[in-house]
Amino acid sequence: MLRKKKKFYLTTAIDYINAPPHCGHALEKIQADVIARYHRLLGEEVFFLTGTDENSLKNVQAAKEEGIPVKKLVDRNAKRFYELKKALNLSFNDFIRTTEERHIKGAQKLWLACKKDIYKKTYRGLYCLGCEEFYQESELEDGLCPEHKTKPELVEEENHFFRLSEYQNQLKKIIEDDEVEIIPETRKNEVLSFINQGLEDICISRSAKRAHGWGINVPGDPSQKVWVWLEALSNYINALGYGENGENFQKFWQRNENKLHVIGKGIIRFHALYWPAFLLSAGLPSPNKIFVHGYLTIGGQKMSKSLGNIVDPFELVKKYGTDPVRYFLLREIPSTEDGDFTYDKFEQRYNSDLAKGLGNLVARTFTMVEKYCNGRVPEIDKDPDSHPLRIDKKIHNWKKAWQDVDNSLTVTYQFNEALSSIWKFITEADRYIEENRPWDLAQKRKKKELNWILYGLLDAIHQIAWQIFIFLPDTALKIAKALELEKILVENPNYKDSWTNIKPGTKIKKIEPLFPRI
């Protein structure tokens, strides 16, 4: 048993915190959480990181609007993001803020490691004083700032630049060859077509004045602040202790072929091009996979402050519970595309899949065991592994469901397909009850047959608990608890060893309906 554990490192994007978290943030965190939980289920050593991006000028502006110090604003908002952990039952191991010392130290170390590719150049651009941002000419409307309708000024500033152009061919190769695998493929193609247009050097600093003194200093040049993206990306190694060459950095970054970034479609270029380029420059290994998810829309519209359609994940959880929120986002939203949220859709999913599906199956099975078997797991005289719910090839048996779960969580990241497969099995279990009519068997006192049927159903429910453990952890535990399997699920979750854990004679604990109908 001294076999070395496989390692797995995954991260989410670190969020801008000039506003509180919304459901789109929740979607990404939950997706990453499920992946992390699955790899733990496989017995791997998992390090799951998330955090906040706090050096942006947007925070300075937001603080100004509220009339509070920037530090106060980021502290308060970062806390809100951290609180998603409890609300959504996230299992991340670390939460990094880019205002932390360990991050600043690492970001500056990375800058110095890239030194050979950094040079100074005068940058000239159209700058809107109101937005405090540079604009491309193509972004202007009639030569005016789209936000303020004012004419931007031509501003010159000496900045540091990074020789991205030097890495064009290398980047093209590692992406084409899936050394850095981009999922789904359409995103990979987008990145490649972007490279094919030719890569230019990028500006990686701005004047401290323009940044209002907020941000991380360029090493050796206090008049300049590090461009937020360069330092933000470095959070992925800083949290592992890159700054002080820590043990986790060696273990999870340097000597690990399983590094995954989970991000939204809007920031793919930074992750698929700039980040690997910085790492190449610094002589560090690249991430192995980048999974790009879509965005959440609300009633078909983009979530936005001005539309006032932002859905607060905390309120949603308060109203419906953690697992239903996790279930909806994972089941209803195709992970690689945009997906839509409405309360109607939410409640429909809740009722049809959770209340009438899983919840009802558990309730009816437990009641029959209560009535016909004195509430105990029945004795059987056959091999559990010959039970049709496990092996019948004509039905969508639970072994098939496991295959789909595995494929979804290690290859395609289509969580909806995994859940759909598990729920197909739930339907099979319901059908199995209907076909075998345990109530008739009980009346005819066909004890042996009845036991076999009910044992198979309990076994199926036990298996479902294992399968949904990564998606709906609380629900899985409730079921496992009723079956007196909670300890095994928590402490030794490896599913391959769990197939015969249902013990005849075990008293089934009564439980409340898992998902009361709305």
Add this chain to the structure above:
RNA sequence: GCCGGGGUAGCUCAGUUGGUUAGAGCGUCGCACUCAUAAGGCGGAAGUCGUGGGUUCGAGCCCCACCCUCGGCACCA
């Protein structure tokens, strides 16, 4: 504008290298059942497969044109 996805039942989508009556889930309607959260099962209705041409013995799948929609097009999650 350029490049790339899509447009298939009320809704969300599957449809393999072109081949007989186009599929699933949800919703809806009907039937029988009763262990269950008025849940579950079975059955039915429902589609001129974006439009117009073309290739072919045969096209949702191939070609052309057009319409609509979504995404990408550098320092902006």
